[in-house]
Structures are given as C-alpha cells and as structure tokens.
Amino acid sequence: MPERTLVQAVRDALYEEMERDDRVCVLGEDVGLKGGVFKATEGLQQRFGAQRVLDTPLAESSIAGVAQGLSLEGFIPVAEMQFADYSLPAFNQIVNEIAKVRYRSNGDFSSPLVIRAPTGGGVRGALYHSQSPEAFYCHVPGLKVVIPSTPADAKGLLKAAIRDPDPVIFLEPKKLYRAERQEVAEGEAALLPLGSAAVVRRGTDLTVVTYGYMRAVTVQAADRLSLDGIEVEIIDLRTLLPWDIESCVRSIEKTGRLAVVYEANRTGGFGAEVAAELAERCFASLDAPVSRIASPDVPAMPFNPTLEHAFMLNPDKVADGLRRVARY
C-alpha cells in the first residue's frame, strides 16, 4: 500500500470516487489548476476537466447553494470551503437549505453532497484560519459531521461521505495535513463507515473521548501518564454526527472515568454534548466528575506565537487535566 499524508489521502479519495462515479464533481475557490490552497484537489482538473472540477467565484453562500442545486439534479458535488472559518457566509444555505430539504419536503427531495473544509489551528493561521466550528454543524439534524485524524481515516471516511445519501460536513484538521505518512489502502478496501469511533489506545484507568488533531495530542499526554502508572483509553470519534455513543459507554463502564478533549473553545463545544450525554448514560459507572479539556473562551486563536501557544491545547495541558480526573 502506498504511503500517504492526510491531504494526499483526501486527494486520493476524490480521485477514486470521481473515477468510479461520473456524477461526482468538485467545486470551490482555487480547486482547479492550483489544486486548492492546501493541494487537496491537485491534478483533478487536469484529469477530469474544468466542468467536473470547477473554480467558483469567491462567494461561499453560492458555493453551497450551487452545490445543492447540482445535488437536486442528481450530481454528487464535493464543495470545498477554503477554510472552515469561511463556511459561515454559507451558514444559511447549509443549515436552512441543505440540512432541511429532506425534512421540509417530507422525504420528496434530498441533497446528497459533501462540504469539505480545513479546520483547526496551530499553524499560525490566526483568528480567521484556525477556527473549529464543528459544534455549529453538530447542532443541525439533517447533517452528518466528520473529522478524520489519520490519512487512512480521511480517505475511507471521505469516500463513504461521497456515497452517503445525506449531506456531510467533512472537516479536515489542517495541522495534520502533512503531519504523518501512513499506508493507505486503495479502492473499496479503503472505505470506512460513518458513525464508527476508533479505540486508538487501550487503557483501564481513564477514558478520553476526542477527535481531530486532539487525538495526537492526547496520545502524547497518555504516554506521560503511563510513566506514572495511569493507563488511558483513547477513543477517536471520527464521526461527530451521528457519533458512536455505544463505544464510549463500553469504555467508561470499564474505566469509570471520562475526560473529553477538544480543540474548540470550551463553552457549547461538541465536547460539552459528549460530556452531557455520557454523564447521563454512565452515571452509575462514574467514579469522578466528567471533565472537559478544551480551549479557552476567547473569540479565536491569535496570530502571535506566544498567544497561539497560550490558546492551543498541548500534551502538557492535556496531561495535567487527565491527571486531575485520574486522581479524583
């Protein structure tokens, strides 16, 4: 199997799905000859032409609106929002139009499409290239929300998202785009179902539920706790909507403790939903309060490196938080 970075895996998934199904098309800003600002669509226009790989005007609401129009006519658009921060001008199209079309038509219409966007910080992207807006979309029934954290997951989940009958928001942690290379399967063997979490580290003392870039940070934090004899079990949700509650419950019933680690700011983050749901389901199994380890409630991540560092979770901060839960 070839070794791929996460962004290469995204590109491979698009390539394979466009080869497999000629209804699949790509649209967005700079997705054509440039191949996207992160190179996620590199070479696609050269292979599939300027119709199926369409450079759009710089206007996100119409990127989403046009994508929905294409989906209503039987095409399967994969729209790129250049940064997740810039999906907000398309918020009405996504939330009121795309997400609700099946429900409001009593099942007569549907919009199978994917909206991809790089998400998260830690790359000196500052306030408007670093946001983690997944909670906005997880609050919307009708959408599915995916955040992969490895090249193989990115490829398998994106292929599944493209084949899904419902609209999928596919958020790619940009910090991970080139962070590691991994062997990634090709074709059907690469497919991964949506809605299935991965237990990425086995442990007996404490469960961590996390996703995206925070998976890697939590693994490093867990290695430090292991030196102190505390074994952390880490669950990477991979799909946030719908999320794999049962895998989390099974782990908590074993460990009796739960921390939720997420990169977005703390209040109203998707981790708050995870914490609430699992506290309700696992109350009798819990030996400690459920803890959220998240970023501070400031509007966004500053440009200055000292301030960026102060905002971002890192293995030290996460390890401190996990020790508190373990020792409660």
Next chain:
Amino acid sequence: MPEANGLTPGRVLEAYRTVLRARALDDRRFVLNRAGKLAFIISPRGHEVAQVAAIAALQPGRDRFCLYYRNFAAALACGFTPEELMLSAFARAADPSSGGRQTPGNFGSRRRGIVIGSSTVGPQIPKAAGIGLALKWKGEGALCYVSFGEGATSQGDFHEGLNFAAIHRCPVIFFCENNHWAISVPQALQVAGPGVAERAAAYGIPGVRVAGDDFFAVHAAVAEAAERARSGQGPSLIEAEVLRLQSHSTDDDQRAYRGAAELAAEAQRDPIPRLRDALIERGWLSMEADQTMRDEVNREVERATEVAEAARDPEPGSLGAHVYADA
C-alpha cells in the same frame, strides 16, 4: 392577435381560469383564517396575472421551478390542484409539498419539477443557478425558473446567484415580482435607482421591466428569456411590476403603514378585471362565459375546502421521519 409563443385563445382562457382559481381559493383561505381554521396565509392578491402569464410561457413537467412564498397562483399554473393547496393550507398529512410541516407557500413536488422552497428570503436564487448549471450539463434544453420579491434582491444571495449563472451562462430565468413593499419597507428603502431590472447590466445579462398586470407583456418577456435559456445564451432578469393588494400575510395589516387613499386607488387597479376586459375585447370571452367560469371555480373551491378540512393531520409519531435517508 397576440398568438406568438404558442399562445392560443384556449391556452389564454385556461390561464385566466387559473388566475380566477387562485383568487377564489385565496379569498376562501382568508375567510377560513378569520374563522380561526387556518393559522397563516400569504396572499398572491395582485400578483396572480403576472405569475400565471410567466408559467404559461414555460414547460411544467420539463422545466424546474424555484418558487417563493407568494407564488400561490404560479403553483396552480405548475400543476398543483386546488385540493392540494387547501391540504397545504390546513397543514394536513396529505399536503403534497411537505406533509403539513411547512407554512403554506413553500411549494414542492419533485415529479412536477417544483423545487421545495423555504421561508428564508433569497436562498433559492443561487440554488437555481446550480440547478441551471446541472441542466446545462445535461443538455436537454430544460431551464430553471426562479422567482422572488424585490426585497429578496437586497440579499447577497441575489448577487451571488445572478453572478454565478451569468458567468456560466446557466439556463435560468430570474423573475422578480416587484410589488414595491417588503412587509412595511417601501421600494425606495430597498433599491436605489429606478428598480431591479437595471441590475442585470452589472452581470452582462438582459434585464427588462414589464407591467405585471399585462398578461401578454409578461408572457412575451418570459418566452423571450426562455428562448435565450434554451438556446445556450444564458440567464435573463425580468422585473414584473405588480401590486400587493393584500397585507404581507395574515399576521400583517398594511393599513398601519400605508395610506387609505393609496390602498383604495390600488384596489381599483386589480389586474384580474383588466385581463378579463382584454379577453372580452379580443372576442375570446363573454360576460356570461366569465360568470360560468367563476361559478365552476367556486364549486372547485368548495370541494377542495371540504376535502381538506376533513383530511387527517400528520401522526405525532411522524415527527422524526425524513431527517435522514434511513430515518
């Protein structure tokens, strides 16, 4: 004799019947609203002739229609029956647009090519551009018709949709029903300059303004735009000037912000008598035939109301249906 664009006396009379049907149904809906039986209505009163004339120039069943909430008469012209629209007014389970989920005025029917609407203003405009792009790719000569009020032209989605459709020469007809009022905000506070049609120049597409009470003028403008769309020449913008002879909705009372004299003067300019007179002048309609048609329409409205009032509501257990494909 204006029989260009496939207009025959028979087709015009059928369109006139649709106009009468829309008015009679709407009048009945208002009575039912005041009687406490219908929660909320948006009236097409004053827009009916423009709407039906536009649809008469198109091909329901082949073309796509992104309608907005005042398009009650357009929905009838696209093939909705009086009974179906009454089921929608009563929000019954058998409402074909949404099974009673949306307020009446959000029309949708996949088999008729009517793309389900929503209640936010303007999002159908870029969606129509996308549908137009898909129709262009399919190359079957179909077009997408999208309508909206002049208030919607203040939305960014208006610009984004026209811009996209113009760049890609999508087969789309942008049809603005300018009734000069967005709830209580007059056109002067919505649009600088003479109106909406001039904006087409900014996108490099044709823009025309027509009198919305002139059936033949509206029909000709839409037929010309359709010809452009079907022959690969791209989108057009049409601004039909109409009157809003009713308040914005049953929850609004325009007497609070419009003068009594102005409202009385506009009521005298109701487009339906004008169309009737034009048909009589052409010798296509007599006063007697007009009355017969109105009687027939009124009986249809009676039947539609009886059926819809007696129809069942959606089951509470259906609340969670159709959120996703598998649920």
